[in-house]
Amino acid sequence: MNELFHNAAPNATRVAPPLPTPRQYPSHKPAEVYLFGTCVVDLFFPEAGMDAIRLLEREGIRVHFPQDQGCCGQPAYTSGYTEEARRVARRQLELFAEDWPVVVPSGSCAGMLREHYAELFKDEEETREQVKRLAERTFELAEFLLHVCKVQLQDQGAPTKVALHTSCSARREMNTHLHGRALLAQLSGVERVEHDHESECCGFGGTFSIRMPDISGAMVADKTRALQDSGAAQVVSADCGCLMNINGALAKQRSALSGQHLASFLWQRTQGSARSGQ
Structure with a gap:
């Protein structure tokens, strides 16, 4: 988990990390x-x-x-x-x-x-x-x-509903939930469904899941329950640590739902069809 929290004294006030500042992107690929x-x-x-x-x-x-x-x-x-x-x-x-x-x-x-x-x-x-x-x-x-690439994706897949999961640290530091949402929104056959606990940690947290397995297990149980209740046919995430944890929990629950990395999902939906915005 976040080192600030890990090293803080038990009664210390926990200060939320600052939101990521907008960055300047290259004008050309x-x-x-x-x-x-x-x-x-x-x-x-x-x-x-x-x-x-x-x-x-x-x-x-x-x-x-x-x-x-x-x-x-x-x-x-x-x-x-x-x-x-x-x-x-x-x-x-x-x-x-x-x-x-x-x-x-x-x-x-x-x-x-x-x-x-x-x-x-x-x-x-x-x-x-x-x-x-x-x-x-x-x-x-x-x-x-x-x-940077300013891709414009053209969907070639069948209609489907997906739930997007973003790593909690990546969400805070990199705004990955906004980037993932924007790319999925370009896919005409994909409906992104909202789910409870979307902004919450899946319980992986690297070594946190080993040091505190009971807490980690409870967190991923909440996460997978929300994902299954969302009505999504598939889970998509840009973080493989989270995917490993979520997919492991779903498999243990014998759920038909599973997660896939965003890169693989985008590639499979758009093979040969994307074009650059530049």
């Missing part, structure tokens, strides 16, 4: 980008990473995937292991040396690069500028497609 695939995508949802690459390549962008990339360092950082997180993060900094945008198919990992690396390296003067430049060119995938 770049010719080349990096894809930071995230460790969860790499290990559990490789099809989401491949579909993210397909969506970007369809926009005429060359995608570079450094093979030595790994975890962004978020699990260690939010668990209080600052030095270990710094070592992991430093390795990622070395891999994205070119001045290309870094596109991340996960709002929480994008938030780590963009919002928390600055805190992680605040005492290293020689690294602070490098971290600042990385933050400025880091984009969550849906954000990049919407505001």
Whole structure:
């Protein structure tokens, strides 16, 4: 969970993090980008990473995937292991040396690069500028497609209803719920249904689900109950950690409902049909 809350004294006043400030987007699509695939995508949802690459390549962008990339360092950082997180993060900094945008198919990992690396390296003067430049060119995938590529999606799928789940940290830090909603709204055959607990955590929280399994289990039970009551035929999310938790709970409940990464959902609905707004 958020390190501010994790390290606070028991009776400390919890201050809500500031809302993300509007950012300036490039006026033109770049010719080349990096894809930071995230460790969860790499290990559990490789099809989401491949579909993210397909969506970007369809926009005429060359995608570079450094093979030595790994975890962004978020699990260690939010668990209080600052030095270990710094070592992991430093390795990622070395891999994205070119001045290309870094596109991340996960709002929480994008938030780590963009919002928390600055805190992680605040005492290293020689690294602070490098971290600042990385933050400025880091984009969550849906954000990049919407505001940089300005995609105009043409739906080719059958009519369906979906529920959108957004990572709570990505929602606060990256506005991913707005980006996801805007892309789904372009799909003529897709109805996005509202559901209770939409803005609430699914209970995953990285190591939180291991340290506090009973609380985590209760949270995902509330989340999956709301998703099933929504009438959606499918769950869509831009964060694979949440998907892993939600899909695991749904499978344990023997529910017919399941979740899919937004990149795969968009690719399957629009193969060969999207066109850029530029």
